[in-house]
Amino acid sequence: MSPSSATRLSRPTRNALTTLSRPTSRSPFSPSLHHHRPISSFGYTQSRALIFPDYGDPASILSLHTHSLPPTHGDHLTLRFLASPINPADINQLQGVYPSKPTFTPDLGTPHPVAVGGNEGVAEVLAVGSGVKDLAKGDWVIMRSPGFGTWRTHAQTTAAGLLRLGEATREGITPAQAGTVSVNPCTAYRMLKDFVELKEGDWWIQNGANSGVGRAAVQLGREWGYRSINVVRGRETEAETEALKAELRELGADVVVTDKEAMERGFGDRVKEWTDGGRGKVRLGLNCVGGKLVTSMAKVLAPDSRVVTYGAMAKQPVAPPAGLQIFRNIGFDGFWVSRWSDKNPVDKEKTVKHVLDLTRQGKFKDSPMEEIRWDWDTKQDTLVRAVAGTLEGYRQGKGIFVFGDT
Ligand SMILES: NC(=O)c1ccc[n+]([C@@H]2O[C@H](COP(=O)([O-])OP(=O)(O)OC[C@H]3O[C@@H](n4cnc5c(N)ncnc54)[C@H](OP(=O)(O)O)[C@@H]3O)[C@@H](O)[C@H]2O)c1
Known part of the structure; x- marks a missing residue:
């Protein structure tokens, strides 16, 4: 399968589900500036993801794929990403030379299994199913371990792999800071x-x-x-x-x-x-x-x-x-x-919280970052270029996708 065919196949799905409700301009009555969310009247959420069908050179394997997520149900949550960095290990993973392998899944509506790039990031909970206990709409979460696929606007998952950043933990913390704290x-x-x-x-x-x-x-x-x-x-x-x-x-x-x-x-x-x-x-x-x-x-x-x-x-x-x-x-x-994270989940949480405390107290500054804004309409080329430049060296800052109007 070529990546572009995956994108092509998924487009009709999005059109069918979004035309009723996706607004064309921001409403002055929106509850939040960035909740310009493509959700259909049937409760399907539209997501865009940087996917790859196989290992190789990032610039040639990555493509931007649109698919829909079903209404949130059972023990599932729907997430909207806020910020996801591009780390050197993410590139090694795309190249197939990193020991932790991504999950290639058929669940994104592509004819052949694909994986979503990125391992670190922060997301907000958009909706929870009736079986979800410890997370609620509006919470921020980071990934407990790598392998999630964080270069995407939305995702659906269970709570097991997520670490909640409660109100106090995230107070005064930007999405870019929360999205880069765990690695x-x-x-x-x-x-x-x-x-x-x-x-x-x-x-x-x-x-x-x-x-x-x-x-x-x-x-x-x-x-x-x-x-x-x-x-x-x-x-x-x-x-x-x-x-x-x-x-x-x-x-x-x-x-x-x-x-x-x-x-x-x-x-x-x-x-x-x-x-x-x-x-x-x-x-x-x-x-x-x-x-x-x-x-x-x-x-x-x-x-x-x-x-x-x-x-x-x-x-x-x-x-x-x-x-x-x-x-x-x-x-x-x-x-x-x-x-270490897999073996020490409790210490991981403590470490993350301590670093965020230090950040809040002004004792810990995040590294220079080159923000790549990812809106619903951001072009594949812009996103892929940001990934491809990551291992070039002598850079001014780490690339990070910061999600805007998605
Ligand atoms: N083992 C782990 O658990 C773990 C966790 C996090 C990160 N890492 C690894 O740690 C390293 C740094 O990651 P990061 O996210 O902190 O990196 P980063 O912020 O993206 O910075 C990359 C660093 O690598 C240097 N560099 C690039 N190419 C180089 C070369 N050919 N020779 C010498 N130095 C070079 C850069 O120096 P210049 O500015 O001079 O280009 C810069 O200091 C990566 O190898 C990453 O995979 C490992």
Whole structure:
């Protein structure tokens, strides 16, 4: 099946169901500005989703598909998405190289099963079936685990995979903040807390420091009194590199260096200077890049420290020298937030709530984001282009679909 044929097939359904009720302009009497919702007099909700029929290059496999959702019934809820980010892992998933696989389903009215892209996001509950207990119309929910398919305007599901953000939790929080809290901030949080017992004044080091995870780690570490050495890739000009370093220092980074500086001879001596002649110990390394840079970082760690790998942006393996492992007992671990979330649902909820509390108190800023507004009429091309650019590197901010008039 070609993606476009899936879209073509579904169109008659939408026309048949929406002509009676879908307004052509916003009514001054609408209860809410964005409730410009395509719902038929038979209670069917129209949804648009970025779907893919098979793995491959995002630009060639994704298509915008319209389908209808039946009236909400039983233990089902109907959701309207508010914000859904485009994370590097989402792209890997489309390419078929990510360990958690999406569900290919025939339920979206396509002739062959398709999956919906995206794993993270926040939605509001539009309607609940009579069997739904703990969620009500108007609640905000995020996904407990990846794999939901969040790049869509509406969805229908049961409550099991959803985490409710109650009134108090979501107060003062924007959809973009709620929609990006469960992956990157949780990853940073757990890596700083669960591998080494850092005490106030202890040091840690990370690469990819300007990534979503990196920025979250800088801020959480600062909040807990840990001191950080942050490695970024240099920019085209010295001025741009300095601006990036200053931005991270503003967030709470103690030291920011380029990857080139971190790989130069003498980096260890510089680290000693920063850490009070070596009296301050660097006890944890966080790695989302890979390659020789990780060895340079590991060399400045105190004995019994750990390096935690959580990404592989440079697609280079981590190859620790045996001496570091034998004589200094530097441990090399990995972390995957999906696995952690599945195993620790209660801690996941606590972590999410803590980060949102810090956000509300102005102690945690979200990463720079490039918002792509998704209205009912937004063209496939605009949405697919936003996804396709995600792994290009040197970006100003993370792409995030922010749903408007859907
Ligand atoms: N294991 C987990 O549970 C988990 C959870 C969340 C994220 N992650 C992983 O963490 C990484 C960062 O994710 P994010 O959402 O925070 O990223 P993001 O905000 O989209 O930022 C991407 C980061 O990757 C860097 N980068 C891109 N290409 C690179 C290359 N070839 N070499 C070195 N650095 C490169 C970018 O640096 P420039 O600005 O210099 O381009 C930037 O710092 C990804 O690998 C992601 O899959 C893992």
